[in-house]
Amino acid sequence: MEHEDKSESLQNLEKFHVSEEYGFVLPNPLTELPDYYAPWMDVAANLPHLIEGHQLRREVAKMPLLSTQYLRGHRQLRLARLALGFITMGYVWQGGSRQTVKILPRVLAVPYCTISELLDLPPILVYADCVLANWKKRDPCGPLNVENLDILFSFPGGDSNKGFFLVSLLVEAAAATGIKAIPMIINAILHHDRCSLETALQDVALSICKMREAFKLIHECVNPGAFFRSLRIYLSGWKDSFLMPEGLVYEGVWDSPKQFSGGSAAQSSTLQCFDVLLGIQHRAAQGFSAEYLGCMRDYMPAAHRAFIQTLASGPSLRQFVLATGDAGLHAAFNKCVLALVDLRSYHIQIATKYITIPAGRCRAEQQQLGGCVHEGTSVLSERGTGGTGFMRFLKAVRDTTRKAQLTEQ
Numbered sequence: 001m002e003h004e005d006k007s008e009s010l011q012n013l014e015k016f017h018v019s020e021e022y023g024f025v026l027p028n029p030l031t032e033l034p035d036y037y038a039p040w041m042d043v044a045a046n047l048p049h050l051i052e053g054h055q056l057r058r059e060v061a062k063m064p065l066l067s068t069q070y071l072r073g074h075r076q077l078r079l080a081r082l083a084l085g086f087i088t089m090g091y092v093w094q095g096g097s098r099q100t101v102k103i104l105p106r107v108l109a110v111p112y113c114t115i116s117e118l119l120d121l122p123p124i125l126v127y128a129d130c131v132l133a134n135w136k137k138r139d140p141c142g143p144l145n146v147e148n149l150d151i152l153f154s155f156p157g158g159d160s161n162k163g164f165f166l167v168s169l170l171v172e173a174a175a176a177t178g179i180k181a182i183p184m185i186i187n188a189i190l191h192h193d194r195c196s197l198e199t200a201l202q203d204v205a206l207s208i209c210k211m212r213e214a215f216k217l218i219h220e221c222v223n224p225g226a227f228f229r230s231l232r233i234y235l236s237g238w239k240d241s242f243l244m245p246e247g248l249v250y251e252g253v254w255d256s257p258k259q260f261s262g263g264s265a266a267q268s269s270t271l272q273c274f275d276v277l278l279g280i281q282h283r284a285a286q287g288f289s290a291e292y293l294g295c296m297r298d299y300m301p302a303a304h305r306a307f308i309q310t311l312a313s314g315p316s317l318r319q320f321v322l323a324t325g326d327a328g329l330h331a332a333f334n335k336c337v338l339a340l341v342d343l344r345s346y347h348i349q350i351a352t353k354y355i356t357i358p359a360g361r362c363r364a365e366q367q368q369l370g371g372c373v374h375e376g377t378s379v380l381s382e383r384g385t386g387g388t389g390f391m392r393f394l395k396a397v398r399d400t401t402r403k404a405q406l407t408e409q
């Protein structure tokens with residue numbers, strides 16, 4: 001029964017802040033806070049202009065220390081965290097990777113850490129901020145597509161910011177029908193209902209194919225150079241970082257500097273939950289990818305982390321399909337695995353175009369210039385949206401996924 005109770009709890013997606021229509025995406029994020037918070041919202045809304053005009057530091061120095069007590073409800077906390085997260089990344093990386101700051105002023109650090117504590121998220125911009133909560137529809141009754149969407153906050157780098165965050169959002173939204181099928185899958189396993197299980201697995205495979213379709217939009221919406229030179233820097237973290245070996249001092253919060261990882265696709269709950277559903281374990285055999293995926297769960301909203309953990313502790317879909325020996329279920333399961341392999345392979349192609357190739361060009365330019373400026377090296381080794389470490393991670397995850405196909409009986 002205990003087993004049954006745990007997995008049955010997945011029947012109520014609402015409790016895990018998972019939406020039938022939007023999956024892990026925050027439905028209808030707030031776009032405004034009470035006027036009291038105008039000092040945060042005005043700076044966040046003007047970030048590209050303030051950074052390019054070298055005025056951000058001065059603006060932050062003028063900021064009052066605001067209290068978080070007037071923030072009401074989950075959506076106000078998410079919007080406040082989003083605004084403070086953009087300002088924090090802009091403040092740390094405004095001088096590119098050459099002049100990083102080591103101290104985050106208390107007018108930012110104190111409220112940012114208070115809100116992060118309330119949301120059980122680290123005080124650094126994460127995927128759940130800049131993708132899942134950073135969007136609005138132009139026409140509220142219109143469709144969820146690039147033409148009818150806009151982002152709330154941006155870094156310097158123009159439309160490529162918008163493209164990168166909105167394409168990620170559309171990939172996440174395409175996953176919704178697959179995520180919605182998960183409670184049906186668990187239910188079908190518990191009731192040995194092969195027919196419903198096969199139908200639900202077909203929904204998952206179709207959803208993963210739609211994610212790949214949405215991902216293709218990145219080619220027309222994001223410029224590789226703009227992403228590599230600008231946006232990628234602003235999403236960088238301060239953990240195991242060449243440029244900030246100690247991490248960042250959060251003034252007025254902790255006495256010593258703290259390290260946190262930069263934004264990464266591995267922080268996507270969708271990316272992790274399909275692996276868990278299909279029983280794809282990135283065992284320690286793959287080295288850092290297993291440990292890195294595990295760490296990145298701490299960079300997801302608590303309710304989404306709980307969803308993944310509840311799924312992982314429920315009945316094994318893989319074992320059930322194997323035990324039935326049913327050819328139809330076997331085929332439907334493998335279709336899901338292959339769709340995920342295709343999506344992972346596509347992700348590797350995208351990372352090659354947007355990271356590996358621009359990084360190669362950047363190194364070549366630096367060698368021509370003689371000096372080996374640390375522009376790229378700081379983030380190339382990073383596992384976030386950075387370079388070689390990230391590629392090794394993606395390839396390890398893709399290869400493990402490929403091996404997860406059920407072999408012929």
Ligand SMILES: C[C@@H](C(=O)Nc1ccc(Cl)cc1)[C@H]1[C@@H]2C[C@H](n3cnc4cc(F)c(F)cc43)C[C@@H]21
Pocket residue numbers: 125126127130131164165167168171172175215218235262263264265268270271272340343344345347385
């Ligand atoms: C556009 C890219 C990006 O890296 N976005 C990003 C990264 C960091 C930050 Cl901070 C913000 C946005 C990628 C999109 C598609 C997302 N995706 C979700 N589920 C996936 C399952 C898969 F198998 C898979 F291959 C990719 C999957 C991941 C991100």
